[in-house]
Amino acid sequence: MSTPIVVExxxxxxxxxxxxxxxxxxxxxxxxxxxxxxxxSGKSTVLRMIAGLEEPxxxxxxxxxxxxxxxxxxxxxxxxxxxxxxxxxxxxVADNVAFGLRVRKEAKDVREARVRDLLELVHLAPxxxxxxDQLSGGQRQRVALARALAPQPKVLLLDEPFGALDAKVRQDxxxxxxxxxxxxxxxxxxVTHDQEEALELANxxxxxHEGRVEQVGSPKEIYxxxxxxxVAGFVGSANVLHGEVVDGHVRLGSFRLxxxxxxxxxxxxxxFVRPHDVRVSSGDGDxxxxxxxxxxxxxxxxVTLRLPDGDVVVAHVPHDELHGATEGAEVGLDLRNAKxxxxxxxxxxxxxxxxxx
Amino acid sequence: xxxxAKRGGRSGHAGxxxxxxxxxxxxxxxxxxxxxxxxxxPGFHIVTDxxxxxxxxxxxxxxxQIAVITVAVTTFFGVIVAWVLVRQRFHGRSFLxxxxxxxxALSPVTVGLxxxxxxxxxxxxxxxxxxxxxxxxxxxxxMVLVTIFICIPFTIREVVPVxxxxxxxxxxxxxxxxxxxxxxxxxxxxxxxxxxxxYGVALSTARSIGEIGAVLIVSGLIQGRTETAxxxxxxxxxxxxxxxxxxxxxxxxxxxIVLLLAIEMFHHRQERAMSSG
Numbered sequence: 288m289s290t291p292i293v294v295e296x297x298x299x300x301x302x303x304x305x306x307x308x309x310x311x312x313x314x315x316x317x318x319x320x321x322x323x324x325x326x327x328s329g330k331s332t333v334l335r336m337i338a339g340l341e342e343p344x345x346x347x348x349x350x351x352x353x354x355x356x357x358x359x360x361x362x363x364x365x366x367x368x369x370x371x372x373x374x375x376x377x378x379x380v381a382d383n384v385a386f387g388l389r390v391r392k393e394a395k396d397v398r399e400a401r402v403r404d405l406l407e408l409v410h411l412a413p414x415x416x417x418x419x420d421q422l423s424g425g426q427r428q429r430v431a432l433a434r435a436l437a438p439q440p441k442v443l444l445l446d447e448p449f450g451a452l453d454a455k456v457r458q459d460x461x462x463x464x465x466x467x468x469x470x471x472x473x474x475x476x477x478v479t480h481d482q483e484e485a486l487e488l489a490n491x492x493x494x495x496h497e498g499r500v501e502q503v504g505s506p507k508e509i510y511x512x513x514x515x516x517x518v519a520g521f522v523g524s525a526n527v528l529h530g531e532v533v534d535g536h537v538r539l540g541s542f543r544l545x546x547x548x549x550x551x552x553x554x555x556x557x558x559f560v561r562p563h564d565v566r567v568s569s570g571d572g573d574x575x576x577x578x579x580x581x582x583x584x585x586x587x588x589x590v591t592l593r594l595p596d597g598d599v600v601v602a603h604v605p606h607d608e609l610h611g612a613t614e615g616a617e618v619g620l621d622l623r624n625a626k627x628x629x630x631x632x633x634x635x636x637x638x639x640x641x642x643x644x
Numbered sequence: 645x646x647x648x649a650k651r652g653g654r655s656g657h658a659g660x661x662x663x664x665x666x667x668x669x670x671x672x673x674x675x676x677x678x679x680x681x682x683x684x685x686p687g688f689h690i691v692t693d694x695x696x697x698x699x700x701x702x703x704x705x706x707x708x709q710i711a712v713i714t715v716a717v718t719t720f721f722g723v724i725v726a727w728v729l730v731r732q733r734f735h736g737r738s739f740l741x742x743x744x745x746x747x748x749a750l751s752p753v754t755v756g757l758x759x760x761x762x763x764x765x766x767x768x769x770x771x772x773x774x775x776x777x778x779x780x781x782x783x784x785x786x787m788v789l790v791t792i793f794i795c796i797p798f799t800i801r802e803v804v805p806v807x808x809x810x811x812x813x814x815x816x817x818x819x820x821x822x823x824x825x826x827x828x829x830x831x832x833x834x835x836x837x838x839x840x841x842x843y844g845v846a847l848s849t850a851r852s853i854g855e856i857g858a859v860l861i862v863s864g865l866i867q868g869r870t871e872t873a874x875x876x877x878x879x880x881x882x883x884x885x886x887x888x889x890x891x892x893x894x895x896x897x898x899x900x901i902v903l904l905l906a907i908e909m910f911h912h913r914q915e916r917a918m919s920s921g
Contacts, residue, residue, distance in 0.1 A: 340816050360819040367820040373813035376917065377835040386831075387821035420919065431817075438822060 289317035289474045290351035290441045292337065297346035299332050306332045308498040310346070314442075314491070317472045321485035324495035325521065330478045333495070334444050337476065339363050350441060366435030366473075370447040372427040374419040380430050381406070381415040387438035405433040408467070425456040432464075436471070443475040449484065461488060482522050486510065494518050516628035519559040526565070526600045528558045529630075537627045540596030542574040547627035555630040560622045565602035567592070568619035569610040576600065576620045578612050592620065679897055683890035694891040699868050703876035703892070707853055709784065710872065714791045714852040715845055722799025722844060723837070727829075729800070730807040744801075747794050756861030759790050782864035787872070790858035795851050799844030806840040807833075809918055839914035846907045850900055 292314040299307040307329040314320035322330040335341040337348055339360035348355040355363055375383050381402050388398040406412045409429040419427055428448055435443060448464075449457040465488055468475060479485050485492050486506040494501040494509055494517070502509050502518045513519035520527060528539050532550045536543035537558040544558045567578075567590060576592035579599070583589075588609060590602040600620070604612075612618045683690070694700055729741055747755070762769050763780040773780050780786045814836070818828040856874040863870035871879065873892055880889035 338816075338820055340820070361822045361824060363820075364822070365820055367817065369813050369817060371813060373817040375814055375818075375832055375835075386818070386823070390822040390827065434817075434821070 289472055291316040292320075292442055292474060292476065293349040294333070294337070295347050295349070297333060297336060297348065298344045299329070299336060299341060300344045306498055307336070307343075310495070310498075310500050312493045312500060312503045314474060314476055316474050318490035319468055319475045319477055319488050320491045320493060321489035322476060322478045322493050322495060323480070323482060323485040323522070324501075325480055327497075328495040329498035330480075330495045331446055334446050334476060334478045337442075338365050338367050338444050340367075364438065364441050366438070366440035366443045368428070368431050368435050368443070368445045368448045370450045372419070372424075372431045372451075374427055374430055374434070376419050378418075379415065380411060380417050380419070380422070383419070383430055384433045384437050386434060391438055401437060405437055408436075409433045423456075424452045425460055428452065428460065429463075432467075436473075440473070443473050445475065445477045447478055447480070449481075450479075457484075464488065486522075492522075494522065496521070513559070513626060516557060516559070516630075519626050519628065523561060524601075525559040525561050528560065528598055528600070528625075530556055530558065532556050532627075532629075537625070539598065540594065544622055544625040544627065546625050550627060550629050556627050557630055558622075558625045558627045560600070560625050562589070562601050562603040564623040564625075565590075565592075565600055565604075566608070566621040566623070567602060567604060567610060567612050568621065569612075574620040574622070575617050578614050578616050578618055581609070581612065581614055592618070594620075676897060679890055679894050683887065683894040686887050690887050691891050694888045695895075697888070699871065700876060700888070700892060702868055703871045703873045704895075706784075706787075706871065707873040710788055710791050710859075711849050711852040713788050714795050715848045717792050718795045718848050719799050719841060719845055722796070723803055723841060726800045726803035726807060727833075730804055731812070744797055747796050752790070752794055752855060752857030753861060755793050756790050756858030759786055759793075759858070760862050781862055782866060782870060784870070786862040787859050787870065790862055791852045791855050794855055794858060795848040798847040798851065799841060802840045802844040802847070803837050806837050806914060806918065810836050836917065839910045839917055843907055843910040843914060846903045846910060850903045850907075853896060853899060 294313070295311050297307055297310040298305065310329070310333055312320070322333060324330045332341060336343045337355070339355070339358065343356060346356075350363075375386065378386070384402045384405055385398055388401060393401070402415075403412070406415055409432060411426060411429055411433070414422065414426065414430075419430070422430065432448075449460055452460065461484060468488075477485070477488060489506060491503065492506055492509050493503050496517045501515045502513065504512070509518055509522050513522060519525055528537070528544070530537040530539035530544075532538075532547045532552055532554050533543065534552075535548035535550075536545055537547045537556045539558070544560070546558070547556055550556050574594075576594050578590060579593050580591040581588050582591075583606070584603075587603050587605050590604055590609070590612065592600045592602060594600060600622070610618070695704075725740075725744065729737065729744075760781055761767050763773065763786060764770060765774075769780075778785070780789075810833075814832050815828050818832045819825075823831065854874065856872075856878065859872055860875065860878070863872070863875060865871065865875060865879070867879065873896060877889045877892050877896075880886070880892070
């Protein structure tokens with residue numbers, strides 16, 4: 288049932304605007320691959336091209352050794368889940384789920400059994416005779432998923448499936464989708480702008496920006512080892528500190544951060560430091576900063592620090608590691624795991640205004 | 645809004661409401677009552693007498709024929725044109741969109757005259773049909789043609805906004821589930837626009853039954869042959885058969901009221917259907 292999807296050099300132009308440029312990646316069989324990026328990064332267009340709802344300008348899509356690009360939407364056997372459910376509003380829940388089976392002329396008893404099983408699977412068996420407008424958003428999206436799964440698609444394509452739901456429902460549905468996927472093991476592609484969703488659900492993440500692939504890797508890889516400044520800034524929260532490359536370090540006013548050995552001496556660079564990689568100490572070490580604000584976020588504190596040259600750094604510190612830091616006090620500072628990128632790569636703006644998202 | 649403003653607005657609102665009621669009452673309801681009153685004044689027998697007269701029956705039958713053909717044609721092509729206008733992107737789309745409304749702006753008399761000239765001896769299309777012995781002017785074909793022209797916009801204008809609002813998601817979903825374009829149209833799109841189509845049908849029916857200007861020009865006013873219900877009223881009035889004219893007018897008014905109720909219901913149904921999904 289599970290099949291890998293190979294996308295090679297996929298490009299899409301709408302008139303003079305290039306929405307997707309040379310996108311290449313492989314979605315492994317049976318895994319969830321997330322296409323992660325801000326709105327307008329071309330991720331939905333990639334998904335729609337895989338489904339056949341958009342025609343690529345260039346490139347190919349191969350599914351289980353079969354060239355998909357030449358096939359019509361109807362022949363591709365993909366399950367597609369839309370952000371706004373796209374349920375057939377004049378059909379009952381059961382008829383919605385049965386639609387794909389009717390199209391494929393499945394026998395009535397096979398069809399009815401399958402609809403029953405699927406509604407059981409999405410916990411909506413008692414709602415079979417309801418209409419979409421009598422359901423909540425979360426229930427509608429579960430119907431949409433059952434409908435997409437009914438004709439036993441080779442792959443499941445989900446376009447921001449939780450985008451229209453409240454935070455709480457989104458959480459529940461995410462956990463539920465995770466369980467469902469473990470049970471069914473169908474190759475899935477999930478388009479999302481929500482990094483938490485991508486990191487939690489996906490086995491592999493494809494980070495997209497302005498129509499291009501920035502990085503393909505496991506959630507851990509893209510979080511711990513971002514290969515571009517964009518990925519470092521977009522995935523997880525980070526402090527962005529601008530400086531100059533000196534002796535393989537990024538020099539920021541009074542102190543230096545290691546990890547710029549790959550950058551050319553004397554060029555401008557940006558160092559990305561995660562808030563949980565910032566430690567405060569009571570001592571007055573090499574690097575000091577003034578505590579501007581301490582906010583308690585439950586089990587940890589968000590400490591806003593101002594460096595001597597005016598840059599602001601945000602630290603996430605467990606309460607017992609505050610070492611007596613108070614607002615207005617001067618503390619020692621340790622910035623770990625800094626990732627340095629040359630500024631020529633282009634650093635996403637506004638990341639340093641409030642780095643904690 | 646503050647309470648003061650509300651209180652100050654009360655009497656103003658009542659005044660505007662009264663003005664509306666008087667306006668609608670005088671201009672719409674009064675003439676209707678007038679028709680009923682005048683038609684039935686000679687006694688109810690005038691109704692049965694008029695409606696059993698052969699020329700009246702023929703006129704009503706002709707009106708029904710024209711309405712049925714017109715509504716069938718404008719609905720069928722109206723849905724296709726609306727579909728193309730909303731779902732397709734092509735050069736000249738906005739031109740086609742504007743062109744569709746032309747019948748709204750054009751006087752029916754002009755439409756009738758244009759049709760008449762096309763098929764009159766020496767007209768562009770006359771040689772083709774004359775050679776085949778098909779009579780267009782002073783006959784049913786021209787009367788249907790002008791009525792169709794006048795009714796073109798109704799279905800299109802009702803269906804276009806609904807198709808726009810519904811969007812393509814459901815159609816896309818249907819296609820990913822393996823349905824052909826035709827199956828998608830029949831099973832997904834058509835049910836979503838059915839009340840808008842019904843609304844268009846009701847409007848076109850009302851309009852085609854009431855049409856007189858264009859039909860007057862092309863029909864040649866041949867009593868018992870090309871005389872529609874409206875043309876009958878027109879002639880009966882001229883010939884001072886006022887009670888008969890009023891009875892037929894009353895019948896047309898009654899049909900319009902039924903259609904109006906249907907239109908209201910269809911409109912309501914479509915709104916309700918759109919709010920879900």
